Amino acid sequence: MADFLSGYSIQNWLESCPQGYLEGTVYGHKPGEQEIELLKTNPVLHEDAIRTTVQLVVGERAALAASSGLINSAPDEASKRFLATQTLDEARHVEIFTQRLYDLGVRKEDLESTIARFANPNLVKFAGVLLEKVDKKDFVAGVVGQNIVLEGMAFSVFEMMYALNEPMNPKFAQTLSGTIADERRHVGFGENRIGSLLKEHPERKPDIEKMQKDMSYFMLATFADAFGETRAVDELERIGQERSHAQFHGADLGAMDPKEMEDLLAATVLKEFKTRLGRLGLQYQTPARP
Numbered sequence: 001m002a003d004f005l006s007g008y009s010i011q012n013w014l015e016s017c018p019q020g021y022l023e024g025t026v027y028g029h030k031p032g033e034q035e036i037e038l039l040k041t042n043p044v045l046h047e048d049a050i051r052t053t054v055q056l057v058v059g060e061r062a063a064l065a066a067s068s069g070l071i072n073s074a075p076d077e078a079s080k081r082f083l084a085t086q087t088l089d090e091a092r093h094v095e096i097f098t099q100r101l102y103d104l105g106v107r108k109e110d111l112e113s114t115i116a117r118f119a120n121p122n123l124v125k126f127a128g129v130l131l132e133k134v135d136k137k138d139f140v141a142g143v144v145g146q147n148i149v150l151e152g153m154a155f156s157v158f159e160m161m162y163a164l165n166e167p168m169n170p171k172f173a174q175t176l177s178g179t180i181a182d183e184r185r186h187v188g189f190g191e192n193r194i195g196s197l198l199k200e201h202p203e204r205k206p207d208i209e210k211m212q213k214d215m216s217y218f219m220l221a222t223f224a225d226a227f228g229e230t231r232a233v234d235e236l237e238r239i240g241q242e243r244s245h246a247q248f249h250g251a252d253l254g255a256m257d258p259k260e261m262e263d264l265l266a267a268t269v270l271k272e273f274k275t276r277l278g279r280l281g282l283q284y285q286t287p288a289r290p
Contacts, residue, residue: 009081013085016185025174025178028092029170029171033171033174039104039169050104050106050114051118052226055119058115058127059127059150059154062150067083067087067089067090069131069134070143071083071087073138075139075197082193089182093179101114120226122290129145130211133145140194140208141207146190148190148191148273148277149211149215149273152187152276155183155272156265157269158179160261160265162177164246168244195281202281205281205282208282209284212282212284214287216273223265227262242254248264
């Protein structure tokens with residue numbers, strides 16, 4: 001265990017993250033970069049950007065609560081130190097996505113009411129399943145829920161959002177690229193650490209698999225809501241704005257309608273779940289379709 005955990009040390013985190021891909025950035029992007037004018041001036045695209053960013057804040061607040069809550073239940077010092085770095089990562093994510101809401105014109109005094117207005121109820125329930133395990137100091141289930149399920153979902157969501165934004169919104173794309181790098185590290189820790197613990201406690205598998213099934217249901221429901229609510233594609237067509245033909249897992253996002261993008265994202269995340277859970281010796285549980 002000590003050998004692989006050395007790759008998740010605080011020293012490694014310092015060298016790769018604040019002294020690495022985040023060096024010279026301000027809230028995750030180059031100094032002076034701004035949101036594109038179209039997002040500020042078009043009311044439909046503006047609201048869509050705020051709604052989307054609120055979901056990121058809600059998810060990252062859950063990740064912050066989970067990673068910080070898991071520190072004291074970790075069975076070894078190396079895991080505690082890694083989770084301390086992850087807690088700072090998640091706090092940074094909360095801050096940078098909150099800052100994006102401010103950049104989009106949300107007033108600081110309206111932050112909580114804006115989050116309450118746009119937060120997806122299914123995403124809140126998704127977080128609730130995870131945080132229940134964390135509150136019970138269930139380290140194994142908590143890390144699977146946090147570092148495999150939540151982070152695995154976030155990784156693919158951020159990748160799709162990066163592909164959509166990279167050609168037209170470099171400020172937000174760079175912000176996303178830093179979070180993707182963080183999530184990759186978090187998922188790697190989850191796979192490495194929990195694999196060994198599950199070998200020691202195979203009796204935990206059924207309970208953890210049920211948690212994965214419950215979280216996956218609320219994740220799919222969140223995707224259905226999010227893509228069902230978006231009006232961005234129709235609005236871009238209405239104003240004659242050409243969509244970005246970004247590629248995501250071999251698909252042209254600019255040629256897809258919201259339902260097709262939802263299906264692609266869901267299939268991508270669930271495929272990753274099956275692969276990662278399989279490496280841990282867990283049987284993926286298929287949730288009901290919302």
